[in-house]
Amino acid sequence: xNVLNFINAFFSDNAHWQGxxxxxxxxxxxxxxxxxxxxxxxAVGLPIGLLTGHTGRGGNTLALIATAARALPSFGxxxxxxxxxxxxxxxxxIPLVVLAIPPVLVTTYEAMRSVDPAPVDAARGMGMAExxxxxxxxxxVALPLILSGLRSAAIQIVSTATIAAYVSFGGLGRxxxxxxxxxxxxxxxxxxxxxxxxxxxxxxxxxxxxRLTVSRGVRRxx
Amino acid sequence: MIRIDSVTKRYPDGxxxxxxxxxxxxxxxxxxxxxPSGCGKTTTLRMINRMVEPSEGRILLDGVDIMQQPVxxxxxxxxxxxxxxxxxxxxxxxxxxxxxxxxLGWGKDVARSRARELMERVGLDASLAKRYPYxxxxxxxxxxxxxxxxxxxxxxxxxxxxxxxxxxxxxxGLQDELLRIQEELGxxxxxxxxxxxxxVKLGTMVAVMRTGGRLxxxxxxxxxxxxxxxxxxxxxxxxxxxxRRLSFFPSAGLELLTTPIVAVDATAEQIAARGSADxxxxxxxxxxxxxxxWSEPRDLTAGQIEPERLLPYGRPFVAERDSLRAAxxxxxxxPTGWAVAVDGExxxxxxxxxxxxxxxxxxxxAAAPVxxxxxx
Numbered sequence: 001x002n003v004l005n006f007i008n009a010f011f012s013d014n015a016h017w018q019g020x021x022x023x024x025x026x027x028x029x030x031x032x033x034x035x036x037x038x039x040x041x042x043a044v045g046l047p048i049g050l051l052t053g054h055t056g057r058g059g060n061t062l063a064l065i066a067t068a069a070r071a072l073p074s075f076g077x078x079x080x081x082x083x084x085x086x087x088x089x090x091x092x093x094i095p096l097v098v099l100a101i102p103p104v105l106v107t108t109y110e111a112m113r114s115v116d117p118a119p120v121d122a123a124r125g126m127g128m129a130e131x132x133x134x135x136x137x138x139x140x141v142a143l144p145l146i147l148s149g150l151r152s153a154a155i156q157i158v159s160t161a162t163i164a165a166y167v168s169f170g171g172l173g174r175x176x177x178x179x180x181x182x183x184x185x186x187x188x189x190x191x192x193x194x195x196x197x198x199x200x201x202x203x204x205x206x207x208x209x210x211r212l213t214v215s216r217g218v219r220r221x222x
Numbered sequence: 223m224i225r226i227d228s229v230t231k232r233y234p235d236g237x238x239x240x241x242x243x244x245x246x247x248x249x250x251x252x253x254x255x256x257x258p259s260g261c262g263k264t265t266t267l268r269m270i271n272r273m274v275e276p277s278e279g280r281i282l283l284d285g286v287d288i289m290q291q292p293v294x295x296x297x298x299x300x301x302x303x304x305x306x307x308x309x310x311x312x313x314x315x316x317x318x319x320x321x322x323x324x325x326l327g328w329g330k331d332v333a334r335s336r337a338r339e340l341m342e343r344v345g346l347d348a349s350l351a352k353r354y355p356y357x358x359x360x361x362x363x364x365x366x367x368x369x370x371x372x373x374x375x376x377x378x379x380x381x382x383x384x385x386x387x388x389x390x391x392x393x394x395g396l397q398d399e400l401l402r403i404q405e406e407l408g409x410x411x412x413x414x415x416x417x418x419x420x421x422v423k424l425g426t427m428v429a430v431m432r433t434g435g436r437l438x439x440x441x442x443x444x445x446x447x448x449x450x451x452x453x454x455x456x457x458x459x460x461x462x463x464x465x466r467r468l469s470f471f472p473s474a475g476l477e478l479l480t481t482p483i484v485a486v487d488a489t490a491e492q493i494a495a496r497g498s499a500d501x502x503x504x505x506x507x508x509x510x511x512x513x514x515x516w517s518e519p520r521d522l523t524a525g526q527i528e529p530e531r532l533l534p535y536g537r538p539f540v541a542e543r544d545s546l547r548a549a550x551x552x553x554x555x556x557p558t559g560w561a562v563a564v565d566g567e568x569x570x571x572x573x574x575x576x577x578x579x580x581x582x583x584x585x586x587x588a589a590a591p592v593x594x595x596x597x598x
Contacts, residue, residue, distance in 0.1 A: 116308075116311075118304060118305070118306045118307070118308035119308040119309060119310050119311070120308075121273075121304060121308060122302060122304055122307075122308030122309075122367075122370075123308075123310075123321075124273065124297075125271055125273055125297060125302035125304070125380075126297060126298065126301075126302050126321060126322050126325070126370075126371075127293075127294040127295070127296070127297030127298035127322070127325065128294070128325065129294060132325075137310060140310075140312040141310075141311060141312055215311075215312035215313070215354075216354060217311045217312045217313065217314070217354030217355060217356060218311055218312045
């Protein structure tokens with residue numbers, strides 16, 4: 001019963017690296033679910049967060065919605081959606097998106113609110129249009145915090161996307177669900193390890209994105 | 223010319239920030255709005271570039287209502303400088319300054335070379351161009367703020383307490399720099415401050431505002447100091463307005479005595495000849511003519527004058543350039559009661575007594591109860 005032995009055995013088995021149940025396929029599926037859920041959450045959360053943060057209106061409503069959304073259990077929501085909508089990707093995506101929107105939305109709002117008002121006032125005073133103020137003055141300064149919101153959303157999705165396997169979808173959850181059912185703990189541990197590695201890789205990706213997109217002037221002074 | 227025509231700003235909660243204010247802001251000069259907090263000076267400034275919209279009244283720019291043109295076109299024609307500079311921290315210094323030219327559609331290279339030109343104009347080292355705002359001191363950041371406002375060469379410059387967040391030494395440097403830049407560029411500057419000394423130093427015209435957004439007095443600083451309109455203005459000017467008013471009288475007319483000055487290598491005959499009953503002291507200078515200190519003639523022995531045993535001579539004033547205030551200050555600081563006048567190179571040009579300065583002050587008051595601004 002050594003976890004390291006399980007991990008070693010799981011990853012050294014050639015059969016685990018091929019076919020529709022192979023590690024590359026499952027990892028790719030998992031990444032697909034994650035990107036899709038994160039994409040939808042960002043498409044909803046970022047514009048609302050940027051706009052409410054920019055205008056400073058609707059902050060209380062946002063906090064309320066976010067708290068409510070956080071209270072929803074992802075697994076329960078998925079089962080409910082499955083019952084309501086039947087087999088399909090939607091019952092999987094809805095709980096993941098609901099999980100990811102609060103961190104994206106709230107952090108984006110907070111990030112925009114925390115921008116120093118003086119440069120914003122200067123920008124307006126020199127005749128910048130509102131959209132320019134938002135994208136050229138506020139966003140570059142708010143970016144590190146916004147990215148941190150997206151990052152924690154991404155990590156939550158990566159770890160929660162395992163539930164897709166319960167409603168017969170793929171992803172790394174397959175190993176955990178199947179392994180538990182088959183009492184194949186090697187598989188369970190292997191799947192869990194892969195999820196952890198993927199979460200760490202997500203951190204790395206966001207670190208790199210931050211290095212590329214955040215101005216040196218903001219990074220050093222933050 | 224900017225004309226503020228009976229403008230009122232009333233907020234939805236009923237607060238009146240500015241109350242029927244009328245002002246004519248002359249071209250190519252510095253007009254200072256000064257007053258205690260809550261007097262509406264910043265609101266007034268912000269109405270000129272429509273950061274705040276007036277509730278009543280009009281503001282005319284060269285005879286045209288500012289509401290006639292699109293708001294961002296109006297703002298781009300006016301430089302805007304705020305208290306903490308408000309620099310864009312994600313942009314380099316040169317790109318901060320190039321902001322408005324870029325907005326006006328200038329090419330990147332043209333805008334940047336213009337920005338470098340302005341860095342020089344406001345006294346910033348060219349090596350700072352690629353730095354970010356966090357790497358600059360508060361005073362340097364404020365210089366960048368001024369350069370950024372000047373970048374597109376707007377005829378009007380609006381400055382909202384631009385120097386109040388820096389320490390007094392840096393502030394004085396920034397004020398002198400602004401006066402120098404203004405001499406070169408001749409902008410129409412509206413400058414808000416709560417500091418009456420800053421207002422008197424910088425303003426061609428000073429508008430004193432009182433709580434409730436009303437104009438208390440609008441006058442050149444010398445007139446403000448000589449004829450405050452009411453108790454409020456007088457209180458606001460502070461206790462020593464009489465002394466400060468002397469800044470506006472030139473010292474040029476003072477009669478300087480050159481007799482009681484001897485060089486450190488003076489002979490006994492020279493010492494004896496230069497001492498007189500009228501002037502109980504002699505000013506000793508070094509061989510280049512720079513003052514060393516005062517002494518009574520009988521304490522001086524030819525060939526044995528020890529500079530360190532002389533009485534201090536206070537702070538000399540520059541003849542012809544400094545004001546009567548500087549001359550009086552020099553006389554008050556000197557233990558002998560005599561002020562030392564020097565030329566541009568610091569060589570003693572003559573000495574003058576408190577009594578003579580006193581007569582000059584009386585004469586100046588009699589001749590010109592309200593005088594034009596002279597050396598500050």
